[in-house]
Amino acid sequence: MIKVLIVEDDPMVAYLNEKYIKTLPEFEIIGKAANGEEALKVLRDKKCDLVILDVYMPKMDGLEVIGEIRKEFIEVDVIFITAAREHEVIDKALKLGAIDYLVKPFEFERLKESLKKYLVRHEMMRNKGQIDQKDIDLLTKVDSKIRHSLPKGLQERTLKKVMDVLENNRDSYLSADEVAELAGISRVTVRRYLEYQESVGVLKCETKYGTVGRPSYVYKIIR
Template identity: 45%
Template sequence: MIKVLIVEDDPMVAQINKKYTESVGEFKVIGVCTNGEEALEKIKNDEIDLIILDIYMPKLDGIELLKKMRIQTSMINVIMVTAAQDTDKLNEVLTLGAVDYLIKPFEYERFKEALERVRMRYELLNKKNIMSQNDIDKITNQSKLNLQIELPKGLNRRTLERIRSFMKDHVDKYYTNEEIAKNLKLSRVTIRRYMEYMESSGEIMCDIEYGAIGRPSSRYIYKV
């Protein structure tokens, strides 16, 4: 279980972040703080794996909290969720070791992606003694899964995310275009286009199944 602390002075935003966080497997919100000073005390007394942190807060803002955490050698993962868009703040936050930076208002899928990267990082660093280059690339966001890459014409990011999420949730099983289309209520032609794109980007593997009768069938599985 990945223990999460939300630090946000807007109660409505805090509740949305809590709901989003706990909708993703293995994450549990153990507290909500409305300012940096309150959060600093919580960090001292409780075991926390991840902080969802705003910048603009009373008493002690998000950047000052992050600075104090690093001075105290606290290596808790931090996802910054804020309205701040200026380059100097972004640079400072990333330099202080934030693993991701989301600008309000953000889409749920982008928030989910940030959490999934943290989960991947957590699992790799806690379950492996030796890391491959591929593992390191995943942690440092240099893998081919980076969603900021421009999509080919005709592909929709939200549709891609629906298909990607389905494949991630079934990493131990091969699926045909027809099976994916049925599960997601999309056309087989649409699924085929997205699967071809995901295969070309290295996200999925394709296996050709030859039956006794008829055309061979393509089956896909998500790369872990």
Template identity: 45%
Template sequence: MISVIIVEDDNMVAEVNEMYVNSVDGFSVEKVFNNSWNAFNYLCSNKIDLVLLDVYMPGMDGMKFLDELRIKEIKTDVIMVTAAHDVEHIDEALRSGVVDYLIKPFEYERIKKSLLIYKKRYNLLREKKLFVQEDIDTLITQNHQELKRLKKGLHENTLEIIEDFMKNNVKDFTNSEELSENLKMSRVTIRRYLDYLEFTGRVIKEMEYGTVGRPGYLYRYNREVIN
């Protein structure tokens, strides 16, 4: 069983994430912390495989938390689960060795995918003492495979039309319905392309509050990737 702790100061978000993690076979949430120092002290005396870590935390922020883990040589893996989507935080987290970076809000399938990829890596590292190249490729190419899956069936001209529209409306959030009306494409088609653009970091997605039924999403082009 892969042991997990959640470091999150929003109780509602923590409860949802705990439910998500425990629903994936092979994972068990051991503790939930709303203060990062308490979580760090727990890790100093308890072996935990994986930490779900927010950036904005009381006590010390997530970036400092990562630094302290490395200084103390605490061997636990980290998935960032945070609203921080600026380049500086993402770059620093990746350089610190996080295994994934999830931007709030996200859907259950996204965190499930992250956990399943991690479990495959976790099991592979414990099942073998020596690796061949194919094993290493399995460890490091999961996101590339997902990218190929998302891109399958997409057409460059359609992608260019949608991306150009988003670039020209960079200051405003829009939803798939508005895009469908403006571009004369079906909402299903629009969402497939938006999912791809979000995965590649060119579009930012946020939850649209106040919607009836299933939650809706708003999209805006990522200013950081505009030349």
């Protein structure tokens, strides 16, 4: 069981974070802190594996907290969930060893992805005496739906536009015509990208039958 401390001064956000995390049975909330000073008291007293940390808080902000964690050699991992978007804040958080950084408001699926990746890392570090390069690559790779080695003629910028439309409509199947209209790209171009993403396992394609004419194909991101 992965023990988690939530550090967040907004009670509603803290409640939502707790609610999200509790949907994953491998994680256990051991406490919540409304500011950095409270968080450090908990960390000095209790065994904790992961801290969900805000930046903007009274008394002691999140960057000060993670700095103190490192200074005191408290063995705990940190994921930031915060409204702070300043590049210098993000840069410092990552340099101080944050394993992920989520900007509010975020989708639950994004947090779920981060926690599942952390679970893989946690289990791997706990159960293996030695870790080979393949396992390290699994831990350090950047998950992205668009970072493939693209075939000739396809461009990442256009692929991103197509995938942004599908991300924003992830609960629905969309046709090439619908994606083309929302992305502002020609239908012929969109279809090439959709077919490519299906071929590499990013999209699921289904056949949609109308009352007349040929059936159409609709696409949805695989989760």
